[in-house]
Amino acid sequence: MVNYKEEISKIIAGQVSELSEEDALELVEIPQDPAMGDYAFPCFRLAKLLRKSPQSIAADIAQAIADRPLFEKVEQVNAYVNMFLSKEMYTRSTLEDAMDGENFGKTNVGDGKLVIVEYSSPNIAKPFHIGHIRSTVIGNSINLIYRALGYKVRRLNHVGDYGTQFGKMIVAYRHWGNEQDVKDNPITTLLGYYTKFHVEAEKHPELDDEARKAFADLEKGQEEEVKLWKWFREESMKEFNRVYKMLDIEFDEVDGESFYSDKMQRFIDELKEKGLLEESRGAQIVDLEEYGMPPALITKSDGSTLYCTRDIATAVYRKETYDFYKNIYVVASQQNLYFQQWMKVVELLGYDWVKDCIHVPFGMVSLEDGTMSTRAGRVVFLEDVLNKAVEKTREIIAEKNPAADEAFIDDVAHQVGIGAVIFQELSNNKIKDYVFKWDKVLNFDGETGPYVQYTHARCASVLRKAGEETVAKAWNLDDVDFSYLNSDSAYALTRLLYALPQTVVEAGEKFEPSIITRHIVNIAQAYNRFYHDEHILSENEEERVAKVALTIAAKNGIRNGLALLGMKAPERM
Numbered sequence: 285m286v287n288y289k290e291e292i293s294k295i296i297a298g299q300v301s302e303l304s305e306e307d308a309l310e311l312v313e314i315p316q317d318p319a320m321g322d323y324a325f326p327c328f329r330l331a332k333l334l335r336k337s338p339q340s341i342a343a344d345i346a347q348a349i350a351d352r353p354l355f356e357k358v359e360q361v362n363a364y365v366n367m368f369l370s371k372e373m374y375t376r377s378t379l380e381d382a383m384d385g386e387n388f389g390k391t392n393v394g395d396g397k398l399v400i401v402e403y404s405s406p407n408i409a410k411p412f413h414i415g416h417i418r419s420t421v422i423g424n425s426i427n428l429i430y431r432a433l434g435y436k437v438r439r440l441n442h443v444g445d446y447g448t449q450f451g452k453m454i455v456a457y458r459h460w461g462n463e464q465d466v467k468d469n470p471i472t473t474l475l476g477y478y479t480k481f482h483v484e485a486e487k488h489p490e491l492d493d494e495a496r497k498a499f500a501d502l503e504k505g506q507e508e509e510v511k512l513w514k515w516f517r518e519e520s521m522k523e524f525n526r527v528y529k530m531l532d533i534e535f536d537e538v539d540g541e542s543f544y545s546d547k548m549q550r551f552i553d554e555l556k557e558k559g560l561l562e563e564s565r566g567a568q569i570v571d572l573e574e575y576g577m578p579p580a581l582i583t584k585s586d587g588s589t590l591y592c593t594r595d596i597a598t599a600v601y602r603k604e605t606y607d608f609y610k611n612i613y614v615v616a617s618q619q620n621l622y623f624q625q626w627m628k629v630v631e632l633l634g635y636d637w638v639k640d641c642i643h644v645p646f647g648m649v650s651l652e653d654g655t656m657s658t659r660a661g662r663v664v665f666l667e668d669v670l671n672k673a674v675e676k677t678r679e680i681i682a683e684k685n686p687a688a689d690e691a692f693i694d695d696v697a698h699q700v701g702i703g704a705v706i707f708q709e710l711s712n713n714k715i716k717d718y719v720f721k722w723d724k725v726l727n728f729d730g731e732t733g734p735y736v737q738y739t740h741a742r743c744a745s746v747l748r749k750a751g752e753e754t755v756a757k758a759w760n761l762d763d764v765d766f767s768y769l770n771s772d773s774a775y776a777l778t779r780l781l782y783a784l785p786q787t788v789v790e791a792g793e794k795f796e797p798s799i800i801t802r803h804i805v806n807i808a809q810a811y812n813r814f815y816h817d818e819h820i821l822s823e824n825e826e827e828r829v830a831k832v833a834l835t836i837a838a839k840n841g842i843r844n845g846l847a848l849l850g851m852k853a854p855e856r857m
């Protein structure tokens with residue numbers, strides 16, 4: 285990839301001895317309005333340094349660099365040097381990159397460093413509701429983005445499979461459970477037991493003692509409790525795995541909280557030794573008042589450990605096992621304070637690498653009809669949402685392709701229906717709360733997944749119509765006459781394609797897949813403008829080959845962008 289910003293910084297720094305290349309690099313901008321050039325250099329800062337008017341500095345620089353082969357035109361406008369790149373050179377280099385198949389968009393800024401991305405992390409025996417989809421989908425995309433940046437990524441699912449609630453579940457099962465029901469419908473059934481437990485415990489408080497004992501026995505490793513708990517876990521995982529399969533999502537490790545059950549004592553001892561542990565109403569806490577936070581709970585009065593205790597052990601285990609460069613947690617913003625608390629405790633223990641543990645928060649999703657809350661018992665299973673999306677898409681696809689066979693419709697309905705949900709998830713800045721609306725998700729003309737996928741299929745259709753010979757010539761850029769790609773709509777598209785790799789870098793730095801979502805919507809819109817404005821399959825062979833080359837580049841850009849979100853790019857739809 286030619287880095288024009290760097291090239292330009294070098295040229296400008298070469299003209300002005302007072303300016304370093306790095307400073308120039310910081311100043312060079314890409315103007316919003318293409319009429320102001322591909323790149324612009326503001327001279328305000330130099331004006332102070334050189335005690336000259338910024339206009340005259342801009343004029344001097346513009347004149348000095350105007351005849352470089354890199355530029356078609358250089359203009360001084362007020363305090364700015366506006367630079368227009370030589371279009372054919374720019375288009376050629378961009379298309380060369382774009383023809384590099386699946387590598388287009390990738391860079392190696394990560395240089396093989398190891399990054400952990402923890403995502404999904406649902407709770408056993410609780411439904412995987414539409415709120416959980418965010419962690420799963422955002423986390424998966426962050427994983428894909430970091431891979432594309434040349435990092436090694438370890439994908440972890442920190443399943444919530446431990447804690448006092450399992451005592452309650454065990455007791456509930458013993459009183460009212462039925463093996464077959466659990467097997468048939470694990471999560472709904474187990475959740476039902478859990479709800480029933482709370483209702484009954486209101487009337488019979490002794491149930492709470494029973495549950496505490498059951499959890500204590502589980503922690504001690506009593507055979508019967510462990511067996512039941514393992515079974516609940518297995519059955520629940522079967523359901524989660526079905527959803528992961530639909531989403532095409534995998535993990536390298538699915539060690540839940542229970543994995544750390546024997547790794548916590550060490551920190552409790554360490555905290556004690558360092559004088560950080562205090563007793564408060566029988567519980568052990570770390571006081572965080574000094575840092576403006578409520579205390580971190582380490583053990584309960586009955587000695588049992590907590591969510592927080594397990595997160596401390598987990599972070600240290602990950603550092604010792606993987607020596608990560610970054611350890612990323614994709615977890616809802618409701619847990620912001622909680623993450624600050626436990627990270628503070630890790631810091632107080634003296635582990636300065638905690639600065640490399642990053643909580644990537646996201647806002648809440650609600651449904652149009654207001655359903656969301658698990659606690660209210662009105663749960664929406666992600667699986668239902670996905671199935672509904674596939675069904676609705678199937679209808680649309682069947683209508684658009686009346687002659688198509690069942691298998692084709694089925695395949696596309698999956699790719700587009702599930703993709704639509706993923707895309708919607710990743711469209712908004714992740715910290716914003718948003719309302720999930722079916723009409724918006726499945727709109728083929730809006731800024732949606734189906735729209736972008738449809739544009740990909742449109743590119744594929746243009747290539748089919750162009751025929752193999754033209755396509756082969758277009759792939760081999762040697763024979764392409766780039767002067768046919770100088771129009772505004774072609775050039776606007778080229779500029780967006782050029783920016784793709786940098787967009788991926790930015791999305792990685794900000795942990796923000798929506799930057800990619802936005803960018804591929806822009807590419808799709810630019811392609812559609814090009815498609816409407818110009819006659820791509822021209823009778824003039826040279827023109828046709830050039831325009832088909834740009835179509836291949838756009839197709840590669842869209843496909844690779846979709847892949848970073850965890851989506852498929854259908855050839856027909």
Ligand code: ARG
Pocket residue numbers: 402405406407442443444595613615
């Ligand atoms: N299971 C938790 C929940 O559903 C999320 C776990 C987040 N990860 C962590 N390391 N605490 O709320």
